[in-house]
Amino acid sequence: xxxxxxxxxxxxxxxxxxxxxxxxxxxxxxxxxxxxxxxxxxxxxxxxxxxxxxxxxxxxxxxxxxxxxxxxxxxxxxxxxxxxxxxxxxxxxxxxxxxxxxxxxxxxxxxxxxxxxxxxxxxxxxxxxxxxxxxxxxxxxxxxxxxxxxxxxxxxxxxxxxxxxxxxxxxxxxxxxxxxxxxxx
Numbered sequence: 001x002x003x004x005x006x007x008x009x010x011x012x013x014x015x016x017x018x019x020x021x022x023x024x025x026x027x028x029x030x031x032x033x034x035x036x037x038x039x040x041x042x043x044x045x046x047x048x049x050x051x052x053x054x055x056x057x058x059x060x061x062x063x064x065x066x067x068x069x070x071x072x073x074x075x076x077x078x079x080x081x082x083x084x085x086x087x088x089x090x091x092x093x094x095x096x097x098x099x100x101x102x103x104x105x106x107x108x109x110x111x112x113x114x115x116x117x118x119x120x121x122x123x124x125x126x127x128x129x130x131x132x133x134x135x136x137x138x139x140x141x142x143x144x145x146x147x148x149x150x151x152x153x154x155x156x157x158x159x160x161x162x163x164x165x166x167x168x169x170x171x172x173x174x175x176x177x178x179x180x181x182x183x184x185x
Contacts, residue, residue, distance in 0.1 A: 007148065008046065008054040008098075011141075012119065013106025013134070016057040019141050023055055029145065034058035039097035046098070053145055060097040061123075064088050068122065068164050069114045078165055085161050092157050099154045101130065104144065108135040114169055121172035126160045127152060 011019055016033070023031040030051040034042050035058060042058045059065065067084040070076035091097040105111075105119045124131040129151030132144060 006046075006049060006051060006054050007102070008056075008100040009102045009104055009145075010059050010100040011055060011057050011104050011106060011134070012059060014110070015106045019106070020055060020057060023141065026053075026142070027051075029053040029055060031055040039091055043096055043098065055141075055145075059103075060091070060099060061088055064161065064164065065115075065118050068118055068167075069112075071165065072114050072117075072169055081165055085164060089158055089161055099157065101153075102132055102148060103130065104132045104134045104141070106134045106139075108133055117169035117172060121169065122164055122167045125167070125172050127154045130154060 016035075020031045020033050023029045028051055030049045030053070032045065032055075034045065034056045037045070037058055039058075039060060042056065042060075045056075046054055063084045064081075067076060067081040071078060071081045088097075092099065103119070103123060108116065108120070111119065119131060120133075129149040130153075132149070133139075134141065134144065
């Protein structure tokens with residue numbers, strides 16, 4: 001869990017370390033490159049932070065995302081995806097990892113199609129205002145921090161992570177029943 005009153009952003013993309021380094025001089029931002037850290041190490045770092053903004057590049061759902069992409073690219077099985085979802089839910093439930101308030105997706109144009117569907121489909125479908133595109137030529141992370149969109153928080157992960165195997169690329173958000181469309185709102 002983030003420090004009191006902290007807003008957490010996870011940067012995704014090749015440019016993340018450069019942008020994180022550029023935030024080092026802001027007093028109200030604590031930023032670090034944590035890609036190689038464990039979930040426990042990241043949670044300890046976050047819990048000791050009391051800055052208004054926390055920015056890092058450790059995606060707590062990276063294993064789920066990789067398994068989802070590999071499943072739809074025919075490189076792994078449904079069992080692997082289910083295992084990663086169960087592991088993520090257990091870690092989220094125990095507090096050894098937490099969802100960030102926002103994901104900032106950099107270099108969208110460089111992403112492979114299935115990865116685009118993960119970031120802009122699966123995650124954005126769960127909480128549309130919590131996924132921010134950082135790819136336009138005029139993108140500024142400092143401006144983004146000042147103007148973060150408001151909207152509903154992430155729904156409880158158990159309500160949507162178990163459905164990721166049914167979140168088929170190119171069909172995300174289209175094939176939902178009316179009951180599913182209301183989940184988490």
